[in-house]
Amino acid sequence: MTVVFAHSLNFGGEVVSFSIERTSRRKTVAISVGYDGVRVLAPNDLDDDRIIKIVRNRGPWLLRKQAGYRELGAAPIVHEFVSGETFYYLGRPYRMRRVTNRSAVATEVAARGAHLIASSQPNAEVEDVRIGLRRWYRQKAIVHFAECARRMAERLGVETPSILVVDQSKRWGSCDAKGRVRLNWRLVMAPKSLIEYVIAHEVCHILERNHSRRFWRSLEIIMPDYEERVRRLSRKGHLFSF
Template identity: 60%
Template sequence: MTNVVQHTVSFGGETFAFLIERTARRKTVSISIGFDGVHVLAPSDLDDDRVLGIVRKKAAWLLRKQTAYRELGGQPVTKEFVSGETFYFLGRQYRLQLVSDQSAVVTRVTARGSTLIAPVLPNKHASVQRAAVRGGLRQWYRTRALRHFPVRAKIFSDVLGIPMPTVSVVDQSKRWGSCDARGRIYLNWKLIMAPMSLVDYVIAHEACHILEHNHSRRFWRLLETIMPDYKDRSRRLDRLGHQLIW
């Protein structure tokens, strides 16, 4: 038998709500976070104070994860990877078209006008076909991200007066971009689906982290200096982001 109770915890000036689900089958506390919030699984005989104490110890980590999920703007969309579906590239809509091809051992996507052509082997199980098309689209997007992202990073590094950073295109589920302590920038390949103004916002944001490693007032002033409308771009990315995650 299980029971579910909602609680809240305050940490660092922020309050987040979470669900505690108790079950006799559990011996330890497990904490998970996703687009639908924070969930805590706990043994049925563990009292609230002990569970809340465990959650508080994880509060800093939970807030970081919660911020990352919020950055992506909501639940990812569900894609079937079939003809007629809409996909985005630099903010423009493209229609997917699957084409039967006996030689398509690997699905290599190409663009023709506003259509993304995906050759697929005929008579394959639907799940196999979906996986092939998804893989082909992912590679098509990554190739274009590798082409565009470093060019935009060079623009902002020149504006900031810093050396051109190393730019890596990565597969991230919870972030659009990040910058490590060595000044290397990592960008989610899915970002290439967004309009260029929003791509620029993420790249400018990460480039500023090369000079300011946290979100201090100095960081935000620096970002505002090179991109006065960054707040508007950030809000637009928040609204759009979940449509680009699949």
């Protein structure tokens, strides 16, 4: 039998709510963070104080994970990669059309009109199509992100950063201590205005590593409507993923 209790902890003004699920099947505490919240799985014989102490010690990690899920918005849509499904590119919806190409070594994707044509072998697995579509998006992302980063850096008056297109499913972008900007390839599905926001945000971190008042002021100067773009990305972010 699993018994569930609801708890919350305050980390510097930010509240993390979580459930504790006790089960005889567990010997240690496990913490998971997802779109449905924070779950703590614990052994039946471990008291609340000990469990809460373990959760509190994972505070920084929990806050980072929750921030990532908030940034992406709702849970992503589940795709089956079949004809008729909708995928987005630069904010525009495209219908997938799968076609047979017996000479194809791997699934090849091309945008034609309002469709994304996925061309592959007759017996191609769903995973083959997913990989082909992801490869196509990454190729497009490299071009669009580099040009946008150049424009944002020019507005801010800094050198254009190195852009790395990566697979980071819980974040749209990040900027490391060396000023290199990492961008989630899925971002290329979003409208250009939202791509610009994410890249502007990360470019501003070249000047200010944290989210200080100076950081937000720099972002506001080069993008006065950034708050509205944040809200739109939060509302629509789940559409731009698979």
